[in-house]
Amino acid sequence: MPRITQELLKSRAEHNEGCLSNLEEITLHQFELEKIELLETYCRHLKILYLQNNIIEKMEGLSKLKELEYLNLALNNISKIEGISGCESLKKLDFTVNFIDLEELEDSLINASRCPLLKELYLTGNPCTDWSGYRDFTIATIPQLESLDGKEITPTDRIKANQAYEDLLVDLHHKIEMRQIEKQKQEQLKNQQAIVPAGSIEANQEDKNNEKQPYTKESRKQMYLEMAQDKEKKEREKNPDKFKEPKKESSMFRTDGEIRQCNEGKYDFKLKEFDDPEWSFFELSVPKFMDTSFLDVNINPKWVSVRVKGKLTQLRLDQEIIVEQSEVKRSQTTGSLVIKMKKLKANELVKFQTKREQEEKKKKEEDLKAQKLKEQLEREEKLKLCDKIEQKIIQKTQDFTTFDDVPDLE
Structure with a gap:
């Protein structure tokens, strides 16, 4: 059966350009709806709500509509007026042709009387209207009412109803008791009729088929x-593509049970785990004007995944994070998705990073000392080499023989 969805609400809000936050009137009749939902979430400023000709059985999801003035629930399966105590502005209620009977009449009227501005009430076609004291009892129970079933309530009607209220209340309780006794008798009679000889089963079945079905909530719902x-x-025959099964999303796990690392959408991303001692950051560059409803974020202590229009981007994390303290935001300038994840062991990580920094510093100092030592050794070797060369030159000079008879060069 159809349900109230955000898409349905937007489609019925065309007169307001599909905007729900400031919507004041919406029509949701003849949708075979079974439940009232999402109106308190998306349409908090509704003033007029049409829900007639559905199969709604319970009044719910309405108490936060503080500005609601007119509610139409005609031709539904309502058996009790309830869930409207928070509708402070409600002026008109329409329950034409529902199933409000004597058993729920008193509670229904008391609940309706809690709406201080209620002026008009329609209960025509409900089983409770068959009671002769229905009108006077309703007028006396809801003192602020000005019109009942389209007929104006005069001061004379109000005085008469207030005078007869006590007697009507006694009569109502008596009729309820009598009706309960009658129902018990009918159930016993049905149980007796259910036990029949085998030869008469076909005849009884034929009688049931020919018997006129009563108009009840069940029969109406079945219809x-x-x-x-x-x-x-008919819709399937007309538009078969509309009812095709959606494509299955790719699995997040490999065949061996390990997390897949993938980027099916080919989006640019950045994962920063060691820039900050307490936080890890994951940034996914999605299109700036893409609606956030197309993004599905899943954060796990050991991995993070984002589905963008069904395409999976998923990475394993080197450091475990605290999911409850993580934050997901979108950049207002670029539209990128930014996930800020709290690291599980921030203190230990700080110690680890401090130790690593100290080790790196120590290694640099050792490398520097080694470099200096190497340079010193090279200098010493060069000096030694120079000394050797000088000694050789001196030795050669000493070994050189002079000739006195050789004239000097001119």
């Missing part, structure tokens, strides 16, 4: 279910 199935069948 709407059949209508919805027929509607869906």
Whole structure:
């Protein structure tokens, strides 16, 4: 069965350009809806709400609509008025042709009376209206009411109703008790009729088929279910592509159970785990104007993954993180997705980094000493080599023989 979704609300808010945050009126009739939902989340400023001709059984998801003035739930399966105590601005209620019976009438009217501005109420076509004291009892229970079932309430009507209220209340409780007794008798009779000879089963089945089905919540719901199935069948025949099964998303795990590291969307990314002692950062460059609803972020203590329109980008983390303290944001300038992840053992990491820095510093000092020692040794070797050369030159000079008879050069 159809449900109220954000897409449905936007499609019904075309007169407001699809904007839900400031929407004041919406029509959701004839959608075979079974439940009221999401209105408190997306449409907090509704003033007029049409939900007639559905199969809604319970009034819920309405109490936070503080500005709601008119609620139409005609032609539904409502059996009790409830869940509207927070609707401070409610002026008009329409429950035409529902299933509010005598058993729930008193509680329903008391709940409706908690709406201080309620002026109009429609209960035509409900089982409770068959009671002769229904109108006077309703007028007396909801003193602020000005019109009931389209008929104005005069001061005379109000005085008459208040005078008869006590007697009507006694009569109502008596009728409820009598009805409960009658229901028990009918159930016993049905149980007795269920035990029949084998030869008369076919005859009884034929009688049931010919018997006119009563108009109840169950029969009405069944009728709407059949209508919805027929509607869906025709829609499938008309638009088969619309009902195709969506493509399966790629697995996050390899066949051996390990996490996949992948970037199916080919987006640029940065993973910074050692720049900050307490935080790890993952930045994914998604298109600036892409709607955030297309992004699905999954943070695990040992890995992080982002699906962008179904395409998976996933990386393992070298350092375990605290998921609850992680933050996910989008850059207002570039649109990039930024995930800030709190490291699990920040203190130990600080010690590790300090130790590593000290070791690196010590290594640099040792390398520097070794370099200086090497340079010193090279200098010493050069000096030794120079000394050897000088000694050789001196020795050669001493060994040189002079000739006195050789004339000097001119």
